[in-house]
Amino acid sequence: MIECIIEQTKLHIKRIRPLIVSTILFSIFMSWLLGVPLIIEPAIVFLCAYATLSVVEVHGTNFKIRLFSCDSKYDIIYIISFFLTTYMAALFFIFTVTGFLELLGIFSLPFRYTLQSLAILFHFISLTLIGAYYISAFFPTLMMGLFTVIEMVILIERGASGTFYTIIVTGDVPWILVDIRVALIMTFISFSAVLYKVYHAVPIPYGLHLGLGSRIFRIFARFDNSTVVLVGYYILLVLRYFYMFLPIVLIPIIYYRLSGSIEKINVSYILFASITTFLLFSVGLKDFERYRMLGIGHIIFSITIFVVILAFLNGILTSLDPKLFVFACLSAISTSMIAVAYRLRKSAGLISKIVVVCGVIMLGILYAVRALWGLFLAWLFIMVYVIISVRMVDSR
Amino acid sequence: MEEIVKCTKLSKKFKDKVALSDVSCKIPKGLTVVLGPNGSGKTTLLRIMAGLTTPDSGNIRVKGIDVKKNPRKVRSLVSYLPQETLIEEMLTVEELLTFNVKLFGASMEKAYRIFERMGLSKEYSSIAGDLSGGMKRKLAVALALLPDRDIYLLDEPFEGLDSGSRIALLDILEEITKSSSVILVSHTVISGIENIANYLVILDSGRLIFAGKPEEFKRLLCDVSCLRLENIDATLLREAMALGVIVSPVESISLIGETDIIEKLASEYGGKVCNELTIGEVYVYMLRRKWIYADRTANTVLNRYSVEN
Numbered sequence: 149m150i151e152c153i154i155e156q157t158k159l160h161i162k163r164i165r166p167l168i169v170s171t172i173l174f175s176i177f178m179s180w181l182l183g184v185p186l187i188i189e190p191a192i193v194f195l196c197a198y199a200t201l202s203v204v205e206v207h208g209t210n211f212k213i214r215l216f217s218c219d220s221k222y223d224i225i226y227i228i229s230f231f232l233t234t235y236m237a238a239l240f241f242i243f244t245v246t247g248f249l250e251l252l253g254i255f256s257l258p259f260r261y262t263l264q265s266l267a268i269l270f271h272f273i274s275l276t277l278i279g280a281y282y283i284s285a286f287f288p289t290l291m292m293g294l295f296t297v298i299e300m301v302i303l304i305e306r307g308a309s310g311t312f313y314t315i316i317v318t319g320d321v322p323w324i325l326v327d328i329r330v331a332l333i334m335t336f337i338s339f340s341a342v343l344y345k346v347y348h349a350v351p352i353p354y355g356l357h358l359g360l361g362s363r364i365f366r367i368f369a370r371f372d373n374s375t376v377v378l379v380g381y382y383i384l385l386v387l388r389y390f391y392m393f394l395p396i397v398l399i400p401i402i403y404y405r406l407s408g409s410i411e412k413i414n415v416s417y418i419l420f421a422s423i424t425t426f427l428l429f430s431v432g433l434k435d436f437e438r439y440r441m442l443g444i445g446h447i448i449f450s451i452t453i454f455v456v457i458l459a460f461l462n463g464i465l466t467s468l469d470p471k472l473f474v475f476a477c478l479s480a481i482s483t484s485m486i487a488v489a490y491r492l493r494k495s496a497g498l499i500s501k502i503v504v505v506c507g508v509i510m511l512g513i514l515y516a517v518r519a520l521w522g523l524f525l526a527w528l529f530i531m532v533y534v535i536i537s538v539r540m541v542d543s544r
Numbered sequence: 545m546e547e548i549v550k551c552t553k554l555s556k557k558f559k560d561k562v563a564l565s566d567v568s569c570k571i572p573k574g575l576t577v578v579l580g581p582n583g584s585g586k587t588t589l590l591r592i593m594a595g596l597t598t599p600d601s602g603n604i605r606v607k608g609i610d611v612k613k614n615p616r617k618v619r620s621l622v623s624y625l626p627q628e629t630l631i632e633e634m635l636t637v638e639e640l641l642t643f644n645v646k647l648f649g650a651s652m653e654k655a656y657r658i659f660e661r662m663g664l665s666k667e668y669s670s671i672a673g674d675l676s677g678g679m680k681r682k683l684a685v686a687l688a689l690l691p692d693r694d695i696y697l698l699d700e701p702f703e704g705l706d707s708g709s710r711i712a713l714l715d716i717l718e719e720i721t722k723s724s725s726v727i728l729v730s731h732t733v734i735s736g737i738e739n740i741a742n743y744l745v746i747l748d749s750g751r752l753i754f755a756g757k758p759e760e761f762k763r764l765l766c767d768v769s770c771l772r773l774e775n776i777d778a779t780l781l782r783e784a785m786a787l788g789v790i791v792s793p794v795e796s797i798s799l800i801g802e803t804d805i806i807e808k809l810a811s812e813y814g815g816k817v818c819n820e821l822t823i824g825e826v827y828v829y830m831l832r833r834k835w836i837y838a839d840r841t842a843n844t845v846l847n848r849y850s851v852e853n
Contacts, residue, residue, distance in 0.1 A: 217647040220619035
């Protein structure tokens, strides 16, 4: 089974070969731009995230065949990976949040906020990952997990956010620079991951089949089939699919206009809740063009999340509560159980249905104890959204 | 006769649509062809055999193992080719070969031999995503044949293949069936398959129409003959169709109908009347008519057949 996992990991590395080069170049560019030492660890994180997302897609399409591989124990790898990826992706995004928080507000992030972000996002990402298809990014996930755990240890010891390389190698650094760099890299990740399905990680000419922008771009690509072209192509696609990002950008602005004030932490929650949901739903879809309905669904979803969740978060997260962390963990476990059971509903039949029902009840009790009915309602909404999305895509 | 699959009263519904209804059959070792028109339940039956779909009711055993209770064990015996062409499009053909050999535990030597015979050896350096639809299908079929398994479940393996590749695939299947079993699904009878197939399963609208040996299937039609045409004569075709004769385009153009009508057409337009129909001709004839069947037994389903105009 281990050999099987290694082979699959090798395949995923092959899938992202062109991106390794572009990521390193991007890191060099950002280091030059900001006048700081080479930042290599976001590149590693980026590659891990990218590999994970690519694997999500692979197993969406090829799962039927893969089930017969690895001495027919592939489904075990899948279940383990599903849990692992759920948790690791949650941790991974925590650090994205810390980076963005500082980027948005240019303020130093207190540790308690990080912990609270962790609690909420841990739970939130678990929910959104339900929508992702079959995952067996075993090694990429482990790498990502290892990386984030190291960062977390440093974070706890120092009482502030930062990245591994800068702390170990450069010693005392201006935190804001570190986080800006991380944030920028993460932005790049977000766009790359969304565009992943369009680009397919193959040499540039093979992805060029979309729209006028691409047609113009193809002329340049004929002369220069390099990484620079690849990055340019990304930018074009970002512009092309900007309408998909519009609700994410607009929601905090609308909130601000309506309420007259907004806390920076709330902006971050809105942005990341929306972006991560969007990303995780986006992978596994064959082409954005063909799934406009999902885009519309996402807009409705984003607005509902905004209305339901934020109203509660605003009042709740004003003081540090370590129990929240435990609560979030329990939520994440229940959610993952439900996610796996839902995916296996066809083969596991009644047991799977029982697990789903028990999971929902358990979550309901958890939320009731915390008196977070709003979050629970939001969670139910997400579940319905995810199930509808998955069915919609499955039926095509 | 060693049986590799035994289905007992299999039923499966997708919402209101009946995919399979009370299907019972025993599939022996060798090459079995599951035939049926679109939506007849062939793929569902194959997926149930592979443990990918759970039947609503009934039992299925593959090599004596209950698929519902032990799907993993069944999967270890099976190689499966889905109807859709699923390949890693960003890899080269050779990379795909190596990857699949390692993932499914096949031998490199065998893999290269199959690729050679399927005419894929010239494409080793090509990126799979760049290949034409037919080549991609050929690649998917070749990859499904790589693992050494007891049973190969192939869903429409001939679909989209050129005639050369079809012949090559028939050759490979003939070789495979010496040591393993192949169950393949097809919506049409492939020319040459009757020489190597030793069992036929025919489904229509989720119901089992026939399960038995090809010779038994051929014997189902009485007083039906055919007129094989070398040249297409529009007047003849029009007249034949007016008389309720079935035109079969499977191998060559054949007019199939009741013997007296066919003899009448032959005397009028010339041509030799054949009383022994091929599997393809029998299948097309029976498909175009309404299947009417009565008492069903384990091996031979059709005891009585009548034509309904």
